Amino acid sequence: MAIPSSPLAPIEAARNFLEQIQKPALLLVAVSGGSDSTGLLLALHEVLLASSRDDVQLHAVTIDHALRLEAADEAEAVKSLCRTLSLPHYIRRWTDEKPETGISAAARLARYRLIGEVAAKIGATAIVVGHTLDDQRETIAMRSHRSAQADRPGLSGMADAVLYNARHWVLRPFLGVRREDVRRYLLARGQGWVDDPSNEDDKYERVRVRKRSTDADVPSSEPLLDRVELASRAAALVSAAAQAYPGGLIKLNADCLIDDPSVIRYALAALAGVAGGRAYPLAAESMDRVMAFVAGGEPGRLTAGRVIFDRRKEWLYLMRENRDVPTITVVPGETGLWDERFEIVNSSKVAVSVSGGAAAYEEDAAHTTVPTGVLKRAKLSQPLVRPEGTGQGSADIGLVTIRPLLAPYDLFLPRFDLELANAIALSLERGVYPQLPV
Helix, strand or coil: CCCCCCCCCHHHHHHHHHHHCCCCEEEEEECCCCHHHHHHHHHHHHHHHHHCCCCEEEEEEEEECCCCCCHHHHHHHHHHHHHHCCCCEEEEECCCCCCCCCHHHHHHHHHHHHHHHHHHHHCCCEEECCCCHHHHHHHHHHHHHHCCCCCCHHHHCCCCEEEECCCEEEECCCCCCCHHHHHHHHHHCCCCCCCCHHHHCCCCHHHHHHHHCCCCCCCCCHHHHHHHHHHHHHHHHHHHHEEECCCCCEEEEHHHHHCCHHHHHHHHHHHHHHHHCCCCCCCHHHHHHHHHHHHHCCCEEEEECCEEEEECCCEEEEEECCCCCCCEEECCCCEEEECCCEEEEECCCCCEEEEECCCCHHHCHHHCCCCHHHHHHHHCCCEEEEECCCCCCHHHHCCEEEEECCCCCCCEEEHHHHHHHHHHHHHCCCCCCCCCCC
């Protein structure tokens, strides 16, 4: 699913996409009623109808965010369109209480959660969304304003495929199609669309960027290619030089730290996200400090983004700092999320508490090569599971499963980083992520 070097017509993009998708396939198309997603649905349907093939099915889903009174009627209009196309359609409504701030981010998370629930219910091969070349331009422009440094991975823009919730691939067939061409396509077929008024509201960064943009050139494919290569080299570094321990401690052979600084930076940012339980990468300024520390080559410690970087002669150790480590209770039969780093599954018959300070952490034979000082510091932020109440013991603890999480990747994993995420997952003795269905 490479992004083309010149704009594609909607039908051409749909045809290319359907030729690449693994067959048989059930595709869940997210349709808001706007021009981009409506055009995507119609183009996919038209190509399938013309080819008379029955090994690809289309279903559609519309999310009513309950933020505008008109949204319910717009969702029904999409349902009506799908009825004329003989396509199954689902409506889901975001009924949760809305936050006072960060509404866009919250709505995005809710949208993916609700779409993911539908995808799981129908057994969808993939979720398909209508982001266009215009969205890609705006994304690159926004990220450029935040960081003008050319080596920042974010400047590659949106990935053409993202794994959501470690389960559902979200694909973007129209990432090489201009919105203008999508609308021409719809008008030629007598199909209207809905214009969301929030798309003209200057309080949103994307709208401001869109209004001031005068660059009509297609974003270069070079940043995308560079990031894929960078992530691949970082994956090779992690596979060759990193070792992760069950409690979350990670060590990296110091010999690799003289490699290409951009590769080291990319790998360390990913490992720090896992060690610290952070879904978002360290800020550029924090990574600058980490890189300066690493380049210095001297023993010592640095803390950034909840992660302690402990440099010894032969190894660099990464571990979660012990500040603000939570304590949670997981009742029988339930699953808890601890410190964004571990999933705790309680299959016992008693409630358990999970806190920092893993018992006998340094007694594990796997840690015999790790300095005692590092182990003592690391265990303060590793999960200690204890049964609540009296009369309970090790038999109950044996029925509690602790599964490491990869915070940067378990929610949203861009295709760029699939190889790197798999390398880290394997080092943690976790299964690899699902492969792209293309």
